[in-house]
Amino acid sequence: MNDHAISPHPAGAPVILLVEDNPDDVLLTRRAVKKAGLQASLAVVGDGDAAVSYLQGDGPYADRQAFPVPALVLLDLKLPRRSGLEVLQWMRSRPVLALIPVVVLTSSAEDADIRQAYESGTNSYLQKPVAFNELVRMLGALDLYWFDINMTAPRAAARN
Amino acid sequence: MQRYLQRSSIILWVSTVVSICVLSIASVFVIKSLERDADSWQWVIHTREVLERLQIVLASLNEAEAAQRGFLLSREDEQLVAYKHATGMIPAEIDTLRELTADNPLQQNSVKTLETLVVERLSRLDQVVELMVNGGAVDAGLLESGRRQKRAILERAEAIRAEEQRLLHERQTRAEHARRDLGIAIGAVFALSISLLFLLRILAERDAARLRAESIQLRNAQQHLLEANQLLELRVQQRTEQISEANAELKAFAHTVAHDLRAPLRNVEGFATALLEDEVERLSEDGKLFANRISVAVARMDMLITDLLAYSRLSRSELQLQQVDLTHVMQAVKRDLEAQIRDTHAEVSIEEPLPSVLANQGLMVQIMTNLVSNALKFVSSGKAPKVCIHGKSFSDRETCKIFVEDNGIGIDPVYRERIFGVFERLHGQEEYSGTGIGLAIVKKGVERMGGAVKMEGLPAGGTRFEIELPAVRAALR
Numbered sequence: 001m002n003d004h005a006i007s008p009h010p011a012g013a014p015v016i017l018l019v020e021d022n023p024d025d026v027l028l029t030r031r032a033v034k035k036a037g038l039q040a041s042l043a044v045v046g047d048g049d050a051a052v053s054y055l056q057g058d059g060p061y062a063d064r065q066a067f068p069v070p071a072l073v074l075l076d077l078k079l080p081r082r083s084g085l086e087v088l089q090w091m092r093s094r095p096v097l098a099l100i101p102v103v104v105l106t107s108s109a110e111d112a113d114i115r116q117a118y119e120s121g122t123n124s125y126l127q128k129p130v131a132f133n134e135l136v137r138m139l140g141a142l143d144l145y146w147f148d149i150n151m152t153a154p155r156a157a158a159r160n
Numbered sequence: 161m162q163r164y165l166q167r168s169s170i171i172l173w174v175s176t177v178v179s180i181c182v183l184s185i186a187s188v189f190v191i192k193s194l195e196r197d198a199d200s201w202q203w204v205i206h207t208r209e210v211l212e213r214l215q216i217v218l219a220s221l222n223e224a225e226a227a228q229r230g231f232l233l234s235r236e237d238e239q240l241v242a243y244k245h246a247t248g249m250i251p252a253e254i255d256t257l258r259e260l261t262a263d264n265p266l267q268q269n270s271v272k273t274l275e276t277l278v279v280e281r282l283s284r285l286d287q288v289v290e291l292m293v294n295g296g297a298v299d300a301g302l303l304e305s306g307r308r309q310k311r312a313i314l315e316r317a318e319a320i321r322a323e324e325q326r327l328l329h330e331r332q333t334r335a336e337h338a339r340r341d342l343g344i345a346i347g348a349v350f351a352l353s354i355s356l357l358f359l360l361r362i363l364a365e366r367d368a369a370r371l372r373a374e375s376i377q378l379r380n381a382q383q384h385l386l387e388a389n390q391l392l393e394l395r396v397q398q399r400t401e402q403i404s405e406a407n408a409e410l411k412a413f414a415h416t417v418a419h420d421l422r423a424p425l426r427n428v429e430g431f432a433t434a435l436l437e438d439e440v441e442r443l444s445e446d447g448k449l450f451a452n453r454i455s456v457a458v459a460r461m462d463m464l465i466t467d468l469l470a471y472s473r474l475s476r477s478e479l480q481l482q483q484v485d486l487t488h489v490m491q492a493v494k495r496d497l498e499a500q501i502r503d504t505h506a507e508v509s510i511e512e513p514l515p516s517v518l519a520n521q522g523l524m525v526q527i528m529t530n531l532v533s534n535a536l537k538f539v540s541s542g543k544a545p546k547v548c549i550h551g552k553s554f555s556d557r558e559t560c561k562i563f564v565e566d567n568g569i570g571i572d573p574v575y576r577e578r579i580f581g582v583f584e585r586l587h588g589q590e591e592y593s594g595t596g597i598g599l600a601i602v603k604k605g606v607e608r609m610g611g612a613v614k615m616e617g618l619p620a621g622g623t624r625f626e627i628e629l630p631a632v633r634a635a636l637r
Contacts, residue, residue, distance in 0.1 A: 028431075077419070113418070128422070128423075130458060132429055135430075
């Protein structure tokens with residue numbers, strides 16, 4: 001295991017920030033995370049603005065102990081207020097946040113959506129599978145890839 | 161139009177030239193008539209002169225006789241001088257008369273006779289005067305013959321006068337005719353000139369009116385054309401707007417389907433699975449069956465949405481056409497269908513070489529996958545599918561053909577057109593699964609690449625699909 005592969009969390013586990021507005025999807029994703037036995041813990045925000053606040057550590061998310069900087073962002077594209085693409089573009093314009101891996105997890109498999117997501121700087125694009133067990137499998141693969149295999153850029157912010 | 165204008169101006173020119181000719185001829189005729197009229201009047205004057213001269217001759221003769229008689233009675237020399245004077249004038253007058261009637265032989269003869277008679281009469285008068293001067297006596301016989309002579313002279317003069325009167329009458333009549341002719345000619349020329357002027361004026365006016373009408377027509381036609389053009393442009397603009405609006409709506413619709421329609425579906429499947437996993441001990445057998453059925457139905461719904469989106473993408477997206485090697489396409493197809501081929505123990509044979517076509521690589525893979533997948537699926541149960549893919553190029557054609565033949569259940573000719581429709585299915589879900597969009601995608605895809613697809617039954621059973629697409633010429637490779 002690589003030192004840079006995981007973002008240190010006060011509790012010891014990396015945090016995945018799930019940006020998802022559909023409570024059923026949140027519920028099922030939590031269940032799938034549990035079922036897949038992910039080492040990371042899940043933080044959830046319900047819209048694009050909330051995602052921006054969380055990432056900036058603004059307002060209700062000021063406490064970095066309770067709301068640590070995520071090691072990975074799972075981003076839905078279709079969100080209330082600020083869309084997933086806007087959140088992504090905003091992140092990529094920030095020096096620190098630009099380095100956090102973003103995985104788009106959305107319903108659409110339309111060419112236009114995929115192309116725009118990559119153009120805006122996503123690291124990966126996943127279509128939400130209809131079958132729940134597919135989601136479990138997908139999250140298992142994601143955990144293995146992003147937290148065990150893949151190396152992320154070392155973050156200055158991680159030291160404070 | 162140009163030809164008509166030329167013809168019209170030719171008519172005008174010809175009319176003008178004809179008018180000038182007719183007027184010239186008429187003018188010449190009038191001038192001739194005037195000359196003849198003047199001539200006739202000259203002859204009338206001539207006749208009057210002849211009569212005058214004749215009168216002078218007779219008057220001089222009478223004067224001579226009167227003077228002689230006076231001398232005979234009075235014996236005065238004065239009378240003798242008057243007598244000599246009168247007789248002296250007569251020969252000159254007769255000469256003039258002769259000259260004047262030089263044109264008429266009849267009158268010439270008469271004048272000659274008159275001259276002879278007058279000369280005889282004068283010599284008789286002279287004879288009597290001489291007798292008297294010499295003191296002789298005048299006898300009655302001599303006087304009597306003198307009177308006879310006088311009568312003959314008067315008769316002859318009367319004849320000449322009658323003849324001249326006849327000539328005068330004749331000439332006057334002729335002069336009058338000439339004058340009448342002249343009047344008629346002048347009138348005719350005048351009338352003709354006026355008519356020609358009117359004719360030219362009418363022709364020119366008609367010409368101008370026609371030109372005006374034509375120019376108005378032309379302007380109207382231009383105006384109409386312009387309006388029609390503007391209308392057409394407006395319509396094209398409106399249609400384009402409508403189309404782009406419809407296209408935007410279709411895109412928004414597809415976006416909604418892609419994003420929103422799937423979410424509840426996913427949740428239904430998720431919770432059905434959760435039921436089966438978390439609540440499995442409390443579920444009856446029926447409950448488990450129902451939960452499973454929910455999962456299967458959702459998977460099918462998801463497949464429908466996926467296929468429908470794939471089909472609508474064909475209309476929405478721009479297709480980049482390039483040279484596509486069908487051998488590569490078939491390799492990709494076989495890879496995609498690997499599991500299905502293995503599971504059905506199918507025999508898929510590809511007769512190489514396959515032609516290169518002008519197409520879209522991704523779409524071509526999709527089309528061939530659908531066709532081969534159908535061939536694998538639609539076989540009688542228990543039979544191993546056999547699929548044969550081969551191509552044909554033509555040296556004299558811009559297109560080439562690809563064939564997909566199977567040993568499947570075949571398609572009733574009645575349904576040959578229907579099978580290419582969206583959601584058209586000929587079999588129940590239990591028998592052969594599928595969404596019914598596969599062949600619709602094949603047809604639409606081939607047509608969007610400028611090709612055509614058709615199918616026919618094979619004599620030995622089974623079906624042959626034929627795809628015709630633009631070929632890539634060897635020179636282009």
